[in-house]
Amino acid sequence: MFYEHAYISAYELAPLTNADYSGCFLVRDGEKLVGVLPVYLQSAANPLRRLHEAYPEARGGPVLLSHTWHCDDAHVPATAEVLPVLLDAMSQAASILDARWYGFVNVQRGGALSRDLRAAGLPARHLTDRWTTDLGSYENYLARLGIRARANLRRNERRSREAGVAIEILSVEHAALDEIALLCTKTASRFDNTGFYPGVTFSRFVTALGDLAHVIEVRQHGKLVAAGVCLADATRFHTWTCGVDYAVDGRYSPYGVLFAESVKLAIRLGRTTLEGGRGNADFKRRYGLSPRHLDAVLIRA
Structure with a gap:
């Protein structure tokens, strides 16, 4: 990739x-x-x-x-x-x-x-470590998780639907890249990575990726609460970067919604490996990913 x-x-x-x-x-x-x-x-x-x-x-x-x-x-x-x-x-x-x-x-x-x-x-x-897992069907993925993790994902999906959350998969031409850049920058700054995704440059870079990139937008009442830019090669689906706003209405995690949709999209595209990126080790371990040093x-x- x-x-x-x-x-x-x-x-x-x-x-x-x-x-x-x-x-x-x-x-x-x-x-x-x-x-x-x-x-x-x-x-x-x-x-x-x-x-x-x-x-x-x-x-x-x-x-x-x-x-x-x-x-x-x-x-x-x-x-x-x-x-x-x-x-x-x-x-x-x-x-x-x-x-x-x-x-x-x-x-x-x-x-x-x-x-x-x-x-x-x-x-x-x-x-650092990069986190990855093999993929088959979504039900097969869920079956490999622990009882609590599986229940958490299903409960989060239900709560997000009840809270009026909408998910869209978009090409780079139709995604709100400037808005996504701001959200990714805000998220990166929480982890002392300010400047890792410079706004205008980020939008130009993702646009230039063209068909390599798939954009996931998660919105509640029109507000962008999570977004991910994912890259796909022949066999692997890379959750390359994301941004999350946790100030939402309802008892759900926008990051959990984004993660579950990333897994589903990878499977729909026929990719057999999910590359979950770096960082957030506790979450990724809990949801079935393994570290690659x-x-x-x-x-x-």
């Missing part, structure tokens, strides 16, 4: 992170493209805060990274033999750009890139 041409092009058009430089390494074997690696030179304290917690020695200077912070599943679309070539290219670029460090963020532990980096003698440090691998330039 995060290496699709449409996603990278959207990020170039409307960069959600204020990168000092962005580019993409292409490795060719003759006429054949055998490796791709987008890179971004970043120096802002946020979103680098979590990286600096893992690598405090990297504070105070720019870092050349792949992929962006808005990608929660970094890998290298290339064969293992190409990775040393890309690492050498990153090293040279870091030197040219005066970056003190270079490397990868949000690498799934145990995945192909993680194994290849470890085989190259490059240790990793834990950043995400690491950073930084190399001193």
